[in-house]
Amino acid sequence: MLAVAEPCAPTIPSKALRDELEQRLGHGEIALPVLPDVAARVLALASREDCSLEDLTDVLRNDPSMAGRMLEIANSAAYSPKVRIVSLQQAVSRLGASTIRDIALVISCKSRVFKVRGATTKVREIFRHSVATAVVAQEIARTRRDSVEEAFVGGLLHDVGQPLLFQEIADIQEALQTTVDPLRESALVDELHAALGAKLAKRWKLPPRTMRAIRDHHDPGADGAACAISLADSIAHVFLTETDAGDLAQLPTVAALNLYPDDVGALLARRHAVLEAVQAYA
Numbered sequence: 365m366l367a368v369a370e371p372c373a374p375t376i377p378s379k380a381l382r383d384e385l386e387q388r389l390g391h392g393e394i395a396l397p398v399l400p401d402v403a404a405r406v407l408a409l410a411s412r413e414d415c416s417l418e419d420l421t422d423v424l425r426n427d428p429s430m431a432g433r434m435l436e437i438a439n440s441a442a443y444s445p446k447v448r449i450v451s452l453q454q455a456v457s458r459l460g461a462s463t464i465r466d467i468a469l470v471i472s473c474k475s476r477v478f479k480v481r482g483a484t485t486k487v488r489e490i491f492r493h494s495v496a497t498a499v500v501a502q503e504i505a506r507t508r509r510d511s512v513e514e515a516f517v518g519g520l521l522h523d524v525g526q527p528l529l530f531q532e533i534a535d536i537q538e539a540l541q542t543t544v545d546p547l548r549e550s551a552l553v554d555e556l557h558a559a560l561g562a563k564l565a566k567r568w569k570l571p572p573r574t575m576r577a578i579r580d581h582h583d584p585g586a587d588g589a590a591c592a593i594s595l596a597d598s599i600a601h602v603f604l605t606e607t608d609a610g611d612l613a614q615l616p617t618v619a620a621l622n623l624y625p626d627d628v629g630a631l632l633a634r635r636h637a638v639l640e641a642v643q644a645y646a
Contacts, residue, residue, distance in 0.1 A: 376542040382552055384536060385529065389560060394532050399568045402427040403472040410465035411513075420464055421456045433471050434464070440644035442637075466516050470495065470645045477524055477564075480531045487527045492646045494520050496600035497593065499641045503634055504592045507627050515592060517570060518577040522593050524564055525557030558582055591617045603635050604642070 388394045399407075405423045409415050424431045431452050438455040439448055449455050456464055478491040501519030505512045533549055536542075562579035573589050580586035581593040595617040602609050612618075613628040 374542050376537070376540060376544055378545070378548040378552070381533070381536065381544060381548070382555075385532065385552060385556060388532065389556060389563075392563075394528060394560060394563075396528070396564050396567045397476040400427070400430075400472050400476065402430055403468045404568075406465055406468040410461040415461045417456050417461065420461060421453050424452055424456070424464075424468075430468065430471050434467055437467050437471075437644050440640070442640040442644035462513055465513070466498075466520075467645075469517065469520060470498075473520060473524065474645075478527050480527050481534055483527075483530055483534070487530065488646070490523055490526050492642050493597075493600055493604060494523050495642045495645045496603055496638050497522060497596045499638045500599045500603075500631065500634070501593055501596035503631055504596055504621070504623075507623065507630070508588070508592070508621060510588070510592070514571060514574050514577075514589065515596075518574045518581075518589060518593050519596050521561055521565060521570075521574075522578050522581045522597060523557060523561065524578070525560030525562075526553050528560055528564070529553045529557055588621060591620045595621065595623075599631055600638070602632075603638055 402423060406420060409420055409423065424434060434455055435449060435452065437443070438459055439445060443459065445458065449458060459467070473494075474491060478487050478494075480487045498516045498519035501515040502512050504510075505515035530549075530553060533544055533552075537544055558579050558581060562575050565575040565578050576587065577589035577593050580590040581597065583590060586594070595615065598612065598615060598617070601607070602612065609632055612632070613625045618628060
């Protein structure tokens with residue numbers, strides 16, 4: 365006797381899914397993760413001119429898991445310590461407040477944001493790309509004598525809306541007992557992620573300039589911070605996919621940032637260092 369096949373769950377129409385997501389986004393109904401207390405305190409301390417490395421160390425000691433991961437990253441090839449770092453105090457002293465802040469944010473994002481049920485591989489790739497974009501954005505900021513700290517945060521969080529939307533879509537599917545066409549799902553996430561990322565940046569009380577850069581990084585008429593993240597996004601894609609840089613120097617963002625071909629060449633020469641950072645963080 366032949367087994368009777370289980371009926372397939374209906375596919376939710378693309379427009380219905382978009383309407384549902386836009387409604388939840390507009391009404392603030394999409395759950396935004398809270399920045400862990402220790403990470404929030406590290407960000408606040410590191411942004412102060414009178415930041416004390418001792419105070420940073422004391423704050424990190426309140427989160428043994430983060431402190432342990434901090435030591436692992438400090439001893440990675442990305443930072444190449446000549447002598448192994450064996451204590452949290454050593455790590456903070458060697459790396460400095462800005463780098464410690466960056467690492468704390470990366471650790472928090474990986475554990476709180478870049479996690480979606482049933483989409484481990486996909487979200488892991490988004491995270492790797494986000495880290496690469498953050499590191500490249502720092503290099504662009506150095507070239508332009510802009511804020512390196514803001515560039516890293518903006519680069520790291522530029523696609524943060526993507527995992528949040530993938531999680532929201534998964535929740536909708538579960539609640540309605542439906543399926544979603546993968547191509548339409550990706551298209552909707554591409555369309556809506558920047559706005560949701562900006563909402564998270566506001567929730568985490570990040571600087572307005574960073575929030576705008578996250579919101580506008582796909583806008584060709586955006587300001588310098590958003591253009592820098594857009595260019596970093598493109599370069600990170602080249603690094604991670606090992607594709608030909610091609611006419612990267614001809615991108616509109618390069619002209620908008622007043623960068624020269626030599627500047628772009630210098631950024632591309634940082635590929636090995638960027639991939640080491642991705643390996644350390646991811």
